[in-house]
Amino acid sequence: MKKILVIGSGALKIGEAGEFDYSGTQALKAIKEEGIETILVNPNIATVQTSEGIADKIYFLPIYPKFIKKVIEKEKPSGLLLSFGGQTALNCGVKLFEKGVLKKHVLKVLGTPIESIIASEDRDIFRDKLNTMNIKTARGIVVHSLEEAFSASEEIGFPIIIRTSYALGGLSSGFAHDKKELATLIDIALSHSSQILIEESLKGWKEIEYEVMCDRYGNCITVCNLENFDPIGIHTGDSIVVAPSQTLPNSEYQKLRTFSLSIARAFGIIGECNVQFALSPNSEDYRLIEINARLSRSSALASKATGYPIAFIAAKLALGYGLHELKNYVTQTTSAFFEPSLDYVVCKFPRWDLKKFSRSSTQIDSSMKSVGEVMSIGGSFEEAFQKGLRMLDIGLEGFINPKKKR
Amino acid sequence: MSISSSMVRNIRKTLKIFPHVRRIDTLSAEYPAYTNYLYMSYHAYRHDIDYEGDGRSVVVLGSGVYRIGSSVEFDWCCVNTLKVLHSEGYRSIMINCNPETVSTDFDECERLYFEELTLERVLDILELETPKGTIVSMGGQISNNLAFPLHQNKQRILGSLATSVDEVEDRYKFSKALDILGIEQPMWKEFSKMNDIQTFIREVGYPILIRPSYVLSGSGMNVIFNVEELRYFFDKLETSEHSVVISKFIENAKEIELDAVAHKGDLIYHAVSEHIEFAGLHSGDATLVYPPQNIYLSTFQEIERISKQIAQYFHISGPFNIQFISKNNRIQVIECNLRASRSFPFISKVSGFNMIRLATEVMLGKLTNPCGIFFSFNYIGVKVSYFSFSRLPGTDPVLGVDMVSTGEVGCLGNNFYECLIKAMLSAGFSVPVKHLLISGEISSLKEDFINTIKLLVYKGYKLFSTEEIYPFLMDYGLTSKLLSWPGVHHFPNVFDYLRKKKIYFIINIPHNKYSEIDNNYTLRRSAVDFNIPLLTNTSLAKAFIRAFCKEELTIAEWKSYLTV
16 A cells, blocks of 8 residues: 545534544554555645645545545545545545446545445445344334325334434434424435435433444454433434443443444444444333444544544554554553543533524534534543533533522 | 632632642553543542653643634644644643544643643643743633733743733723724724713714624624614623723725734734625635735735734734724724634645744744745635534524634635635535526625626526516616515415525525515525525625636645645
8 A cells, every 4th residue: 555545524514523633633644654655635724634744745625526536536546544534525435436436546445345334324224234133223214205204204103303314413314293394304304315214213212322443353342432411312412421431230331332343343344433322211222323434523532531542543454454463552552452441531511602693593402503512531420520511611610500599 | 708719719729629630541550551641630639740840841722612713723723833842842731621623632742631721720730830831822712811810820921921912802902002003993982881882873873893802703793784783782782891892884895814923022924815705794704815816015015014013012922813904995903813813724824834833933932033925926725614504403594793604614726716616615515507596685786796697697507586686687688587585475486496406506695684584584594404505795606606607627736836
């Protein structure tokens, strides 16, 4: 491998923000260390990854197949990294693959194979695969029109959740309690995606995530698990998130961990993936919600929360290394083939800026609305929680009642 | 009884209650793990690290949480500052609490405190670190706001004096200073009562701009066009401990930005860039062009003269930014910040001259000489804002003095139009195929706008219009298909055309927010929901149309521009 093309995530947007500057920058550093030439396409001129000394060549161009194709023709790279630029880079890569551009230029997608990415993103393939593994997924039907959506809703029963494939930040997804709400959501969803999933609502269940690293030999570890403070129904990006999970007994923790590892292997992940579960608060019943076969907001959080350089190691795994062959670059002494264990608690808090927008609703739901986040570290949950509220810079001094009479 | 936080802090210290520094231990002490990741906790009883106390440390305050108006650009500034500290032989210490940044990465600094950017916590850290000094001018508004309180607590701030930062940030004090210097600014007065405002308005006339001090990205800023809006704003106004200034709002004025570095009051490097849109649109939402294409040499000289005066008066050392408006060759100052601005990375990357490096060297007291000015005949850079309206159901995708963009892109090109089209495509716009809808207010549509539309017709585009626009286009001999408003049950209807995706691009010119009618809002919102590119600013719409009618795009990497 002589020259590798990395695709960035473009402008910061709700659902795709600074985390991809972090992951792209680490990936570029990891490749550069191997003496491989790096080409970066990212029009986000304010990022660190588009600075002097990170990539060998930088193209400030739109993340569109048309432009990436031209860069490929010009630079003739031999490898392509898609998983460090969020959904934007991934979608673009899938289109290049489908148009045969990658094949024509003998360009190899490094890390998780593109077929696996497609399988993890296509709701039908995804569900079938998990069914064969006896892993429970939420009951759902893929539809392509309003008529199909109506009949699907009758089969599943209201309330239902609507999701589109290849969506970031839960864009154009939402809950519908009746046919009227369903029609409105479907209308909008269809203009963004041709494939829509109608799914049983798991509102009120716990939302638990695992960050998994996997190498090409099938070695797998979970770096960390994250527990959403807000239940299913609130987008993770809008939820307070705690690491490690605080309310799971060992049996639940281990069950979901085992599932995560086998799913990562089954999908042929090479690098990093994020696995999301819904867990019933009243029993050990669970549903697998989705997997992200790429670096995500959660992986940036998990990386900072544990001190495990997820993006850096993921890039090394994509180059073909095994977990056992790498050291943990943060600690310098330990191996990368270990599961971090924490003697502290981490909280992530979202920050909204909704009052800047005219006519915006301040209700949070399954579509992400926050524009930023902070992470706090404490010796106890309470300490981390109070710190996090102060970090938000919204005038809070912690979880206290300012109106309470002294 | 009311008690200040500094009093609580003092009591806490006398009672010997201190947070201790803990090192992040990924391995729960199962194996030794040495990291430079630190946090503070009241659950600890000793520090995990030893302090050198050699005065070779420099602390950089990060940007904290990303919000509209403060995001990745300040992370870039901080990371570059850390690099310079390292190469100049200082121990780089970072305080930040944002997990989506590079400045909180394991290999960017020598010690990282994943901590609050509150006065209390920063003081705790500084008292342990006893650094050579603290840099507050790279993390945007949160860190800059700590300059004065830290100074009051006897901490050394590197760069401009904390008292100067305070004078510039306080709009009342700053406006006073400009008066002393004889620098023009829009007519202003300090806000106190509704009656006072009305007296002021009788003097200067509508529209007026209301601005509270210490604000970021225009929050709480408002342009007021008439008495109803004034009442509406007055009801909404949140009480602020800082002063509020009202000024005359100048319409149809050009907005110009200056990003600069000064050394002990001497201007040593500066970059002038211009907005495509007229003043009134927040600078964070505006389209920025660098080097500027439409500024008189005399304007350049005047801006340079004023900037030198300001740098001198406030004895600026380090990065700063001034915003100007220019109308009929009158240059006026509207805002100044003694810190790195949002546009520093864009300006630095277009010119290939890293302004953060220079600013940091200045702040470290390194001898620095004037560095000239960047100019290029061969290429330019354009920065375009990205809006996340599609992710916020129901919001009106309209722009104003309050910033609403969540991100930005910047591209390089051989000329303005090529560069603009690249940047706009990067920001999610697409070149419309055939059908274009023009709607909204006609008062801002002038002759040159019509000429641009004629170019489209010449290129074979089909025009669609709404009520007010239809006869207006007719007057200029342009035929368009009239579509009725969404609420009206007449056919052909705008909403149907959008839903069926028969329109590929929409220009909607809003007059101003308060007098807005629902139809325009519904149209704009539908554009967002149905994923149809929408522009609401005539200047940008004109430039975009000219750009896509014209240009062939070149594919070239960053450095190949710089070496031309």
